[in-house]
Amino acid sequence: MKGKILLALVLGLLLASGAWIFIKANGENYALQEFFLRSRYARYDFLIQQAATKHRVSPSLIKAVIWRETRFVPDSVGQDGERGLMQITEAAAKDWVRIEKVGTFVPTDLFDPKTNIEVGTWYLARALQRWTAKDNPIPFALAEYNAGRTHVRRWESQSAPGAEFGADDLEATMDFPTTKSYVSAIEKRYREFRKRGEFGEDSK
DSSP states (O other): OHHHHHHHHHHHHHHHHHHHHHHHHTTTOHHHHHHHTHHHHHTTHHHHHHHHHHHTOOHHHHHHHHHHHHTTOTTOBOTTOOBTTTTBOHHHHHHHHHHHTOSSOOGGGGGSHHHHHHHHHHHHHHHHHHTTTSSOHHHHHHHHHHHOHHHHHHHHHTSOTTOOOOHHHHHHHOOOHHHHHHHHHHHHHHHHHHHHTTTSOOOO
16 A cells, blocks of 8 residues: 555656656746646736736736746745846845835845735836837836846947837847847737736737
8 A cells, every 4th residue: 555655656746847847848838837837827916916006017017027037936036136026136126115215125025925026016117117108118128127228228229310219129139139038928928918818908
């Protein structure tokens, strides 16, 4: 009997390991990831909707950023010290604290999903507002979120004087392959979330 239980446990571990390896190898396959990690992928929808309403940002876009940044793991730490679901830097958090006049804050607060989503959405909303005059502000805001405003301004400055610099121009000019891939992945997931009607948004 014990032998059968042990065998079942070993097989279970092997299947779980195999599934995880397959998920990692198919990083863009959201449906596959959602199937194996179902509870994680909807866990923060209420907090996302709250922040989206407060800052007037599409909840599907917020969720797509979280999906790309951490796959919904709240205690994630980036290679440069970014923390939590939306991978917030200390510098961005300090801006939020200063501008929003937050009374008490320590960097480890960014591991709290509600705080992290609030700060990340606030930051994303500011970036979207900054690029609101563009034909499509979303890729500009995402590029800023990933690479910083200085680099987006640099890419914009490479356009001809007086010329309109739109989303297609940004994609063609970006010389950071990781940022280009980042923006593309989030935009694709954002459209899928809207198409699926995850937050009741228009699919367009």
